Amino acid sequence: MANLASTFIGIKSPNPFWLASAPPTDKAYNVERAFEAGWGGVVWKTLGLDGPPVVNVSGPRYGAIWGADRRLLGLNNIELITDRPLQVNLDEIKAVKRKWRDRALVISLMVPCDEESWKGILARIEDTEADGVELNFGCPHGMAERGMGSAVGQVPEYIEMVTRWVKQHSRMPCIVKLTPNISDIRKPAEAAKRGGADAVSLINTINSITSVNLDDFAPEPMIDGKGTHGGYCGPAVKPIALNMVAEIARHPATRGLPISGIGGVSTWRDAAEFMALGAGNVQVCTAVMTYGFKIVSEMISGLSDYMDRKGFASVDDLVGRAVPNVTDWQFLNLNYVTKAQIDQTSCIKCGRCHIACEDTSHQAIAVSPERVFTVKDEDCVACNLCVDVCPVENCITMVPLAKGSVDPRTGRRVGDYGNWTTHPNNPSVAAE
Amino acid sequence: MSNTSLTPGVVPGRLAAEAYARNFADAAPRLGRHEAMVAADRCYFCFDAPCTTACPTSIDIPLFIRQIATGTPDAAAKTIFAQNIMGGMCARVCPTETLCEEACVREAAEGKPVEIGRLQRYATDGLMAQAGHPFTRAAATGKSVAVVGAGPAGLACAHRLAMKGHAVQVYDARPKPGGLNEYGLATYKTADDFAQAEVDWLLRIGGITLHQGVSLGREVALADLRASHDAVFLGVGLAGVNGLRVPGEDLKNVRNAVDFIAELRQAGDYSSLPVGRDVVVIGGGMTAVDAAVQARLLGAETVTIVYRRGQEKMSASGYEQNHATSSGVRIICNAAPVALHGTGAVTEVEFAHTVDEPGGLRLTDQTFRLAADQVFKAIGQSLVGAPEGLALQAGKIVVDAAGRTTLPGIWAGGDCATGGEDLTVTAVAQGRDAAEDIHASIS
Numbered sequence: 093m094a095n096l097a098s099t100f101i102g103i104k105s106p107n108p109f110w111l112a113s114a115p116p117t118d119k120a121y122n123v124e125r126a127f128e129a130g131w132g133g134v135v136w137k138t139l140g141l142d143g144p145p146v147v148n149v150s151g152p153r154y155g156a157i158w159g160a161d162r163r164l165l166g167l168n169n170i171e172l173i174t175d176r177p178l179q180v181n182l183d184e185i186k187a188v189k190r191k192w193r194d195r196a197l198v199i200s201l202m203v204p205c206d207e208e209s210w211k212g213i214l215a216r217i218e219d220t221e222a223d224g225v226e227l228n229f230g231c232p233h234g235m236a237e238r239g240m241g242s243a244v245g246q247v248p249e250y251i252e253m254v255t256r257w258v259k260q261h262s263r264m265p266c267i268v269k270l271t272p273n274i275s276d277i278r279k280p281a282e283a284a285k286r287g288g289a290d291a292v293s294l295i296n297t298i299n300s301i302t303s304v305n306l307d308d309f310a311p312e313p314m315i316d317g318k319g320t321h322g323g324y325c326g327p328a329v330k331p332i333a334l335n336m337v338a339e340i341a342r343h344p345a346t347r348g349l350p351i352s353g354i355g356g357v358s359t360w361r362d363a364a365e366f367m368a369l370g371a372g373n374v375q376v377c378t379a380v381m382t383y384g385f386k387i388v389s390e391m392i393s394g395l396s397d398y399m400d401r402k403g404f405a406s407v408d409d410l411v412g413r414a415v416p417n418v419t420d421w422q423f424l425n426l427n428y429v430t431k432a433q434i435d436q437t438s439c440i441k442c443g444r445c446h447i448a449c450e451d452t453s454h455q456a457i458a459v460s461p462e463r464v465f466t467v468k469d470e471d472c473v474a475c476n477l478c479v480d481v482c483p484v485e486n487c488i489t490m491v492p493l494a495k496g497s498v499d500p501r502t503g504r505r506v507g508d509y510g511n512w513t514t515h516p517n518n519p520s521v522a523a524e
Numbered sequence: 525m526s527n528t529s530l531t532p533g534v535v536p537g538r539l540a541a542e543a544y545a546r547n548f549a550d551a552a553p554r555l556g557r558h559e560a561m562v563a564a565d566r567c568y569f570c571f572d573a574p575c576t577t578a579c580p581t582s583i584d585i586p587l588f589i590r591q592i593a594t595g596t597p598d599a600a601a602k603t604i605f606a607q608n609i610m611g612g613m614c615a616r617v618c619p620t621e622t623l624c625e626e627a628c629v630r631e632a633a634e635g636k637p638v639e640i641g642r643l644q645r646y647a648t649d650g651l652m653a654q655a656g657h658p659f660t661r662a663a664a665t666g667k668s669v670a671v672v673g674a675g676p677a678g679l680a681c682a683h684r685l686a687m688k689g690h691a692v693q694v695y696d697a698r699p700k701p702g703g704l705n706e707y708g709l710a711t712y713k714t715a716d717d718f719a720q721a722e723v724d725w726l727l728r729i730g731g732i733t734l735h736q737g738v739s740l741g742r743e744v745a746l747a748d749l750r751a752s753h754d755a756v757f758l759g760v761g762l763a764g765v766n767g768l769r770v771p772g773e774d775l776k777n778v779r780n781a782v783d784f785i786a787e788l789r790q791a792g793d794y795s796s797l798p799v800g801r802d803v804v805v806i807g808g809g810m811t812a813v814d815a816a817v818q819a820r821l822l823g824a825e826t827v828t829i830v831y832r833r834g835q836e837k838m839s840a841s842g843y844e845q846n847h848a849t850s851s852g853v854r855i856i857c858n859a860a861p862v863a864l865h866g867t868g869a870v871t872e873v874e875f876a877h878t879v880d881e882p883g884g885l886r887l888t889d890q891t892f893r894l895a896a897d898q899v900f901k902a903i904g905q906s907l908v909g910a911p912e913g914l915a916l917q918a919g920k921i922v923v924d925a926a927g928r929t930t931l932p933g934i935w936a937g938g939d940c941a942t943g944g945e946d947l948t949v950t951a952v953a954q955g956r957d958a959a960e961d962i963h964a965s966i967s
Contacts, residue, residue, distance in 0.1 A: 160565030160593060162558070440629040443571030463574070483568050484633065 094399035095406050096392060098132060100372045101265045101290040101350050103223040105132035105196040108407050109363065109391050112293075112354050112375035113137050113200035113226060113269070116385075118174055120184035124191070129385035130392060133196025135267075135293075135375060138173035138228045139181055141203050141213065146175040152313035155302035155322060164382045166328035168302045170313065170320060172234045173202050178216065186220040198267065202228040202240050205250060207257050214262040224265035227258060227289075229280070230296020232273050232323050242296070245271035248283035255287025267352060270294040270336075272329075277336040281346045292340065293352035293375060295333045297323025326378035330356030334369055338418045341370025358387075360394025367407065368414035422512040429499045429506050430474040430490040432456070432467045438487040439465060445478035445488060453477050470500040529801065529825040533869075534777050534898050536798045538823025544794040547821035550715035552616075552642065560646040563639045564593035570629055575640060578627035580945070580953045581608035585624060589643055601651035602658045604644055609683045609956070610676055612652055612722050613705050614949045615645035616713050619810075621843040623949070652721070657728035662689035664731070667966050670695065670753040672740050675703020676948045677759030677938025679726055680955030681962075686731035688963045693753070694732060697739035703761055704939075705948065707786040710814040712821070714789075746911040750933055754966045757958055758921065758929070758936040759951070762905035768806065772864030773901075781805060781815035781902035788818055800898025803827045804873050805853075806861055807902030808838035813845070815900045816853045827853045828894055830873075832860040833880050860887055870899050907940050917942055927958030935962055 098108040110133035111117050111126055118137040126134060140146060148171055157166045174181060189197045199222045203209040217225070229245030236243040244250045251268060258266050268284035270277060272295040281292050299321045301311040311319030333355025340346045353371025357363050358379035366374050379387055395407075404410055434445070434457075441463045449457040456471035457478060467478075479488045493499060493506045512518055527535045539547070555563060567589040575585040583604050591600035604611035618624075620641040628637035651658060667690045671678045674696035682692040700706050705719040727734070738744050740760060749756045765780040767773060777800065791797050799822040805812045808831035819827045829848065831838055835857045838845060849855060859875040866872065873896045876887040907919050915922040915930040920942045927935040937944070937954030944950035 161562045440633040441570075441574065442568045442629040443573075444568060447571035459571075463572075 094396040094404060096132075096396060096399075098373050098407055100196070100352065101224065101267070103133070103196045103198070103265060104194070105373070106194055107132035107388075107392055107395075108367065108373035109388055110134060110196060110198075110352070110373055110375045111380065112377040113228065114377040114381075115169075115171060116377060116380050119176065119181075120188050123184075123188055123197075126380075126385045126388075127188075127192045127195050130388045131195070131385065132373075133198065133223075135198045135200050135226050136181070136185055136222070138200040138202045138231070139178060139213065139217070140173050140201075141209060142178040142216070145177055146172045148172055148175050149315050151315040153322075155311075155313040155319075156326075157302050157328065164326060164378070166300075166302065166324055166326040167378050167381065168300045168313075168322035168324045169297070170233045170322040173200075173228070173231070182216060182220055185217075185222055189221045189223075196224075197222050198224045198226050200226045200228050200269070202231070202235060205239060205244055205254065210254060210257045211261045214258065214264075218262070222264070224267060224290075225258065225262065226267040226269050226293060227254060228269050228296075229254075230269045230271040230294075232271060232297060232299045233321060242271035242273050245269075245280055245296070246274050248279045251280050251283040252287035255284050255289045259288035265290045267291045267293050269296055269354075271296045272332060272336055272355075273299050277339050278343045278346060281340045281343070281349065285346055285349050289349070291350035291352060291372070292346075293354055294340070295329065295336055295355040297325045298329055298332065300324035325356065326382075327356045327358055330358075330362060334365060337366060337371055338369045338415065341412060341415045342418050358382075360391040360398065363391055364395055364398055364410060365414075367410045368412070369418070370412045370415050372411055373407075424511060425509045426512060426515060427507045427510045429493040431469050431472050431493065432474065432476075432478050432488055433491045434465055434467060434478075434488050435486070436464065438484050440484055440487075441465070442483060444481045444483065448477050448481045472501065527823075529823045532801055532897065534798045534800045537795045538799065539795070541795060543823075548711045548715070548794055551712040552645075554649050555639075555642050555646045560592055560597070560643060563643055564589045566630060567593070567638045568629060574627035574629065575624040575638075578623045579607075580623070580947070580950045581611075581614070581956070582953075583607045583611065583624075583644075585640055588647060589638065589640070592643055592647055597647045597650045598654075600643075600647035604648055605651075605658055607956075608949065608952050609680055609726055610705070610722065610948065610952045611644055612648040612725075613676070613714070613719065614952065615641050615648055616718065617705075617709055618949050619841045619843070619947065622841050652725050657725065659683075659687050659729055661687055661730050664691070665689040665967065667691065667754045668693065668752070669755045669757065669962060669966075670749040671757045671759065672696075672744075672749070673703060673759035673761055673938065673940075674698075674701035674723070674734060674736070675759055675761050675938060675951065676705055677761075677941075677951035677955035677958075678703065678757065679723065680952040681757045681759060681935075681937065681959040682732045682955075683726050683729055684956050684959035685962060686729045688959070688967075690731070690754075690963070690966070692732045693735065695735045695738040695740065695744055695749075697737065697742075697763075699736055701734050701736060703759075707789055708782060708811070709789070710785065710818055711788050712818075719789075741909045741911065746934070754933075755962045756934045757927075757955070757962065758911075758934065758940060759938040759955055760907075760909075760940045762907050762939045762946075764906040764908035765901065766904040766906055768861055768864075768901055768903065770861050770863055772866065772870065775864055775866050776869035777897060778864060778870050778899045778901070781807065781811050781900040782905065784815050784900055785811065785818070788822075794822065797822055799824050800896070801825045802895040803898045803900065804894050804896040805829045805900045805902055806873075807831065807900075807904070808833065808840060808857075809902060809904070810840050810844060811905075812900075812902035813840045813848045813853075815902055817848055817851045819898070819900070820851050820853055824898075826895075828856060829853055830856045830859050830861070830875060830894070832858070832878055832885060834858060837880075859892070860885070862887065862891060864896075864899060865893070870896055872896055873899055905939070910940075923954075923958075925957075926961035927954055928961065 096107040113135040231241035235241040268289040353366030588600040588603040625637035631637040702719040935958040938951035
């Protein structure tokens with residue numbers, strides 16, 4: 093059993109698996125069940141100003157997309173921040189933290205964009221002994237219309253300003269949660285760093301409509317005949333989140349800024365991928381909303397086995413390990429040549445590789461009358477589509493051509509590393 | 525009645541009333557919507573799909589499964605019916621394990637094919653339960669075609685011809701239409717009178733007139749049909765039953781399996797059907813299995829199928845054989861009957877072990893006897909009363925790929941003709957293709 097203990101911006105937890113600020117962390121009952129199940133930490137569901145409680149819709153607040161066996165692939169929600177009285181939450185947070193000293197407990201906050209509001213709420217939570225705060229600049233629905241959530245997260249200057257207030261009026265570690273509903277994730281991350289944030293967490297949910305009711309002609313989830321965009325999450329958003337995490341991890345201005353990875357983390361492998369791309373820990377929501385808290389057992393055993401296999405002494409050995417290998421397109425080796433190769437013994441002759449290549453790519457997979465599918469090296473550009481559509485894992489692989497051998501497609505020898513920046517077809521090279 | 529499985533002789537009512545209902549209920553009910561969605565998701569939508577190639581009617585299987593997967597099962601049904609108007613029955617009785625599902629790449633990948641047959645039933649049952657008919661008849665052509673035999677070949681031919689606008693007269697010897705669909709298949713495969721429901725649905729195309737109880741060569745002559753119609757299609761099936769040609773064949777309670785199966789299909793009350801305590805079925809095909817399994821379902825204590833060659837040569841598929849053995853039927857191979865014993869009624873069947881040699885089947889001196897108070901013969905059917913002038917080959921009417929016989933203006937298909945495999949689905953294919961050729965010839 094590998095050592096999964098995690099220290100994230102000084103906050104200790106027995107493993108790097110936290111629950112994200114969301115419905116599963118709205119009250120002591122859920123959070124304690126999560127801790128009993130083995131979760132390393134939670135970010136308590138976002139608290140707002142004291143006053144009349146937040147009002148949620150009483151119709152459906154979640155929409156989803158599914159695979160054929162109703163496997164939930166993506167979820168969207170229009171739930172707002174906690175709708176329970178502030179003091180109730182504060183009392184519960186304090187009691188839970190006292191009872192679960194070894195677990196991380198961070199409080200998510202969202203109040204209007206003025207210094208007094210932030211100063212006020214920070215004073216109220218000081219007493220809870222929570223480990224830190226997370227600033228919810230991410231939620232794209234409801235609260236954003238009132239100038240909070242992603243309305244702040246979309247304006248880097250606001251992020252910086254609010255973060256500065258928080259750091260000024262609190263000694264707690266501060267995580268800034270970023271919205272993906274922007275064009276360049278590096279800008280808000282830079283702003284958070286300038287404001288003094290200890291870390292960023294991302295991604296929050298993505299603006300979305302999951303489906304349209306084709307009888308009532310309204311988006312789902314539908315509230316009395318109308319629908320609105322909600323925040324999208326779950327396995328479907330993971331690739332988007334991974335890229336945004338990597339962008340921040342490798343960006344010179346934000347490199348080294350701790351990241352809490354969020355977005356479709358459902359298994360130990362998802363978590364490991366986020367961490368390899370620079371996330372110090374991960375936060376999970378949709379997976380537990382789908383399967384319950386017990387999945388953390390699989391995440392713990394899976395990450396532990398993986399770390400043992402790799403000989404990693406701590407999770408820090410994994411964090412950021414893939415970041416140096418994330419690069420820009422222009423630095424990819426254009427002299428690296430591979431060819432698809434079909435293993436005839438594992439081929440089940442479905443022909444998907446052939447039709448995909450024939451109809452939509454490079455006509456590089458031939459089919460014989462006996463349904464034997466073979467790659468035409470002289471036409472194969474190594475696009476990988478055949479690998480991606482093949483239902484048999486490892487049946488089709490991409491085999492690199494040895495340096496010095498001739499690529500039958502181009503007739504050229506495979507040479508040393510060379511990228512676009514020095515390529516003769518690059519107009520800016522020619523201009524020099 | 526106080527009979528049980530142990531009552532000697534051939535008697536009815538061996539089981540409790542509720543057991544009959546259970547035993548003869550739908551063996552593989554229609555998939556539910558979610559089951560169908562999950563099953564459909566397993567289809568890889570193969571290029572030039574092997575399942576479609578394996579289907580005698582060339583149904584575009586990946587397309588219909590995708591139509592199910594995308595929530596349009598009625599469109600899936602139309603895809604099926606466009607190729608096979610008896611797609612409903614074929615979904616129930618096709619030996620899919622030796623056709624589409626054997627060819628499924630999932631069979632190669634994991635030994636578990638996509639459930640094509642059950643998905644087909646999901647789609648076809650759904651559409652057939654609705655009002656109307658998925659095809660419309662072309663404008664009347666004024667041409668008339670006689671179809672002899674209202675089995676799968678004849679009805680498939682009639683439907684396609686009617687769709688093209690021709691007037692079709694169907695002549696059939698039995699009291700009810702459907703042929704083997706109505707008289708020759710195990711009851712649990714075609715529960716709830718599906719065969720008649722299918723005929724009624726098929727006739728909704730219009731332009732088809734059924735004449736039941738009309739037998740070729742008796743009530744109607746081929747020459748008259750040729751004279752009064754623009755074309756004739758023969759789908760008369762195989763009305764004769766092969767004999768054992770051994771002593772004792774005339775003993776009481778020695779019957780043709782096809783008659784027993786037909787009787788079961790027409791029975792309103794299964795408890796009134798007599799069945800032996802010790803039943804022996806001689807043969808190795810689907811008919812043998814259907815008779816044997818149903819004898820068990822009627823309460824026979826022991827049922828034994830005896831086949832003269834090796835198990836690998838049985839024409840009943842592995843799936844059918846498993847079904848038989850899991851129903852409590854014993855299968856003995858490499859044994860041929862040499863005599864049936866008894867005084868008045870049969871009491872025993874004597875078999876000789878056989879050796880299958882290059883020169884042919886040889887009976888050895890080693891014999892054994894099986895107790896039998898009822899014996900079913902299921903060693904094949906034969907063409908009887910083929911009209912004069914038609915060339916025959918191996919006891920079947922010779923046809924070309926388009927279904928043309930050697931006589932001008934006469935087409936044939938189904939079990940009575942060469943080229944098929946004595947399956948519902950091949951009969952449908954032959955009837956359909958003959959109709960296309962007839963249409964091309966008379967238009």
